[in-house]
Amino acid sequence: MADRTPPPAPPSLLKSPEYRKPLLLGRYEVGKLLGQGNFAKVYVARNVRSGESVAIKVIDKEKILKGGLVAHIKREIAILSRVRHPNIVQLFEIMATKAKIYFVMEYVRGGELFKKVAKGRLREDVARKYFQQLVSAVAFCHARGIYHRDIKPENLLLDENGDLKVSDFGLSAVSDQSQKDGLFHTFCGTPAYVAPEVLAQKGYDAAKVDIWSCGVVLFVLMAGYLPFHDQNIMLLYRKIYKGEFRCPRWFSTELTRLVLRLLDVNPSSRITIPEIMENRWFKKGFRHVRFYFENDRFYSLDDIDKPPEEPPEEPPEEPLEPEFASKRKGLGLRRPASLNAFDIISFSPGFDLSGLFEETGEEKRFVSGEPVSVIVSKLEEIAMLLSFTFRKKDYLVNLEGNKEGGKGGALKVAAEIFELTPSLVVVEVKKKAGDRGEYEDFCKNQLKPYFLNSTSQQSGADSEF
Template sequence: MADVVSKSPTPTSNLISPNKKETSNLLLGRFEIGKLLGHGTFAKVYYARNIKTGEGVAIKVIDKEKILKGGLVAHIKREISILRRVRHPNIVQLFEVMATKSKIYFVIEYVRGGELFNKVAKGRLKEEVARKYFQQLISAVGFCHARGVYHRDLKPENLLLDENGNLKVSDFGLSAVSDQIRQDGLFHTFCGTPAYVAPEVLARKGYDGAKVDLWSCGVVLFVLMAGYLPFHDQNVMAMYKKIYRGEFRCPRWFSPDLSRLLTRLLDTKPETRIAIPEIMENKWFKKGFKQIKFYVEDDRLCNVVDDDGLMDNDDDTASM
């Protein structure tokens, strides 16, 4: 599926003029379609503007015929269900879903800052910057896991940055939910990106979705701090061997606390790999960490400005 990707400022200059006579220029009478942001086998993603509110959004346009031929109807329904389940400030939001006879439209949050991958491709990040992104990633992932959602393809290419430098998890195309777990309590689908895949996925004996996501988070953190992958080889099978054996070294500029955390995240044994509650209490992780408080109203996320902590015990407030 096509991702919601932004690599440039808001492309207003590429918008189709609403003054033209053709009503087709306005999608469903509300959205002024702009430039193509990305595309995949079954979908294209465009920048668009809501002419009533002026809000910039991304619209994923899915070809119904291709979905039907590919037997992906259930997959699309699951993706919609997942995106509606995981409304969090550090997750790209699905605003609405619309359909015509030939197309399905996802109206999604437009994230202006582009991929985290583009940032780290320029070189390793400062520790405080990497820590902030990792804190936001863990907040989002923990929120998903608490709702029975497992991403299964976490990597810098699927982590976007907004105009304020905040991280947003995107592309839930390979994600799974708890009701897909087999009787043994594990997932069995082989998926993910080779350099970020956990060793138990390679073993093909079933895996815990939460543990697999945390391994990927560990690889992401290593990449942010080192500027390169912990497990790398030109030959994919050779790289898989390194992953399976846990063969990596932390560079000399990693602090002892960071190295210890990464050793726990990249533990080849899922049963002893660090879990979210322990990460939240980790010394390196906790430095400067601020809990995110928010609530959902009229199907939209609302942040809570609460410097005095007055909302800490409010049942209507979710926090991570």
């Protein structure tokens, strides 16, 4: 299992006067400003414990609240916490104070790919390498239901080894944001890289939009200029909509065919990711980044999740392992979904963004030291005691009252089981229907006593987050 933490900073950088005190949240020395926008600033920083260099994105809570960007930030967090790929800038942890939110991210030293292209077109082998790494990252995101929607050289960084890193998921979307027609309708992206179907404003397949943008990037890398360009924005959009461009004479026949398939104005016939990966020009020297699929999560074999360190004032009692090989037998359940660091953060009211984002009060979480089979049996026992209907599927359990309750009708409760460590399980309980008061009584009088007992036997700790 490979370590996913960033490489140590060079000694010259660690001793650089660009670092200054005081420490951020007791553990990061913050250095020079790398860039800033309307709502955030990005600094280089050093972890004083490990000596690792990171980039810290500092977001002003008040500004995003006033700007109505809470949902935007929540989406960015959700997306960044789901992407683990060697060609994607990595988010290590999220921290928050009353006034600020901090994204601690991988520090990529090589700068933007745009700066390299601005000097002129690249050699074919170099351009192919960057395009292969871009497609690999995009394929991974699409497999996770994540769509970037703003792919361009300015959002592609290079590390010290000359490898590409996709950054800036600020305009990204996830599959469940699509409308009833299964398409996206938000007009977004950078003019020269936007797909024609986005301009049509009739809905678009976000995966096909990313592929178009990848095609524009490939053209720029190999040509040294944009396929679609005009000072007049409407004329530019007209060229994009009609697909009016020509490949330069130095493009090989194989490359020209690939670019034409990438920049096909008809999204239904545009080349797909699997077809790109089987393309002869693309496949030369391509090295697959292998992933395995488990419980609706992808993991890079070289990049397994590890939880971030807790703040100094709240050290963890024991290491939290991200992956487990344990299997549950005889229960008819898949192994419960393992929680990664970001799931754990989202459960912790003292370490997450709970001060920023409202809570519904209808989700409750309990921990237990009991085996999953025992927990399921106990939930079934509670259901029988209350004459509730009990149903289970994999690691999801549903309990439904058989009589009308208060204003909301019969109480319906869903419980989902997650594995925190091999000996510690989290049960997330949600009210699906019924009266709020009845639900609160159910949790207080039926669930909490059981989980308090089951956890205190293991650690002596209160079991509710």
